[in-house]
Amino acid sequence: MSRWxxxxxxxxxxxxxxxxxxxxxxxxxxxQITARAGLTTxxxxxxxxxxxxxxxxxxxxxxxxxxxxxxxxxxDLTPMEVIATSLRDVVAPRFDGLRDYLRLLRGxxxxxxxxxxxxxxxxxxxxxxxxxxxxxxxxxxxxATLAAQLAATVIDVAVGRWLDEDTERxxxxxxxxxxxAMQAVVTxxx
Amino acid sequence: MSRWxxxxxxxxxxxxxxxxxxxxxxxxxxxQITARAGLTTxxxxxxxxxxxxxxxxxxxxxxxxxxxxxxxxxxDLTPMEVIATSLRDVVAPRFDGLRDYLRLLRGxxxxxxxxxxxxxxxxxxxxxxxxxxxxxxxxxxxxATLAAQLAATVIDVAVGRWLDEDTERxxxxxxxxxxxAMQAVVTxxx
Numbered sequence: 001m002s003r004w005x006x007x008x009x010x011x012x013x014x015x016x017x018x019x020x021x022x023x024x025x026x027x028x029x030x031x032q033i034t035a036r037a038g039l040t041t042x043x044x045x046x047x048x049x050x051x052x053x054x055x056x057x058x059x060x061x062x063x064x065x066x067x068x069x070x071x072x073x074x075x076d077l078t079p080m081e082v083i084a085t086s087l088r089d090v091v092a093p094r095f096d097g098l099r100d101y102l103r104l105l106r107g108x109x110x111x112x113x114x115x116x117x118x119x120x121x122x123x124x125x126x127x128x129x130x131x132x133x134x135x136x137x138x139x140x141x142x143x144a145t146l147a148a149q150l151a152a153t154v155i156d157v158a159v160g161r162w163l164d165e166d167t168e169r170x171x172x173x174x175x176x177x178x179x180x181a182m183q184a185v186v187t188x189x190x
Numbered sequence: 191m192s193r194w195x196x197x198x199x200x201x202x203x204x205x206x207x208x209x210x211x212x213x214x215x216x217x218x219x220x221x222q223i224t225a226r227a228g229l230t231t232x233x234x235x236x237x238x239x240x241x242x243x244x245x246x247x248x249x250x251x252x253x254x255x256x257x258x259x260x261x262x263x264x265x266d267l268t269p270m271e272v273i274a275t276s277l278r279d280v281v282a283p284r285f286d287g288l289r290d291y292l293r294l295l296r297g298x299x300x301x302x303x304x305x306x307x308x309x310x311x312x313x314x315x316x317x318x319x320x321x322x323x324x325x326x327x328x329x330x331x332x333x334a335t336l337a338a339q340l341a342a343t344v345i346d347v348a349v350g351r352w353l354d355e356d357t358e359r360x361x362x363x364x365x366x367x368x369x370x371a372m373q374a375v376v377t378x379x380x
Binding site: 078079080116117118120121123124139142143145146147149150153156157161177178181182183184185186187188189 | 268269270306307308310311313314329332333335336337339340343346347351367368371372373374375376377378379
């Protein structure tokens with residue numbers, strides 16, 4: 001077995017998700033996960049610090065996605081336009097075909113308090129990277145922080161609704177609905 | 191010692207914060223905390239499930255505060271007016287005189303990954319209670335969810351800035367500045 005088994009992180013992730021669905025996350029062990037994946041515990045701990053981290057492999061793409069968001073946003077877009085267009089054009093396509101998988105993963109995460117807390121960290125990562133991107137576009141520190149929080153809220157809420165829905169409505173449509181509703185909430189007159 | 195020592199939770203909280211500042215949170219134990227507070231470990235575990243929870247006693251007031259927010263908000267206020275006025279009139283006064291204490295507490299929380307994750311849960315609690323309150327005011331589910339997320343963002347960002355600042359500017363002023371900036375970010379024209 002090579003030191004860097006190709007696809008090892010993905011195989012361990014899939015094995016951990018399968019085992020958690022079968023037995024509950026609290027009941028499964030790293031040796032069970034590695035046995036299911038056909039890998040060693042040494043390989044596991046080369047990729048992940050603990051059993052919890054193996055469920056959050058999706059975070060590794062966040063820096064790339066955030067860089068794409070700001071690289072693809074035309075300079076004259078408003079902050080809400082950056083959020084709406086980049087979530088639609090850069091983020092939504094990455095979720096294509098993943099709805100069933102993400103529903104299973106969400107079910108496991110919701111079942112365990114430690115996983116739920118860990119999940120919240122993703123929001124912080126998005127907010128921090130987003131604030132840097134908006135500052136680079138010339139927003140002051142306060143506005144950049146708020147714009148990034150809005151982006152994190154829109155993606156969280158839109159993906160949540162997409163996973164909840166029974167219809168086949170595309171995520172991009174739900175993102176548009178969510179950004180429109182956000183503007184309505186903020187600008188609603190008395 | 192009575193079964194429900196008066197002020198036991200507060201004394202344990204203070205003792206834990208002092209010890210964490212002196213030795214680092216990772217290094218301290220529940221017996222050390224209870225010895226400092228002059229209480230028993232049995233009393234500790236009557237109040238808290240583990241060492242981490244004793245630092246988050248402030249959360250116990252959240253349901254009361256959220257109920258006050260919505261009870262005090264006139265029916266004709268817009269969602270952003272509910273957020274701005276209630277944070278100024280209901281939430282900000284509760285922070286009066288606590289800046290030095292909250293800075294120390296924030297320092298301890300930031301020093302430990304487990305505490306940072308636990309801290310993020312408070313935002314979820316605010317967002318859930320807020321969404322229920324806004325639904326009761328007639329917002330649809332999506333708008334109520336977004337309004338509550340906006341409220342959680344404003345309070346997080348405003349309190350963070352208040353703790354960061356060297357000036358004696360009141361929290362209420364920073365909340366107003368933050369809600370104004372939020373509206374500017376969302377409504378900014380191209």
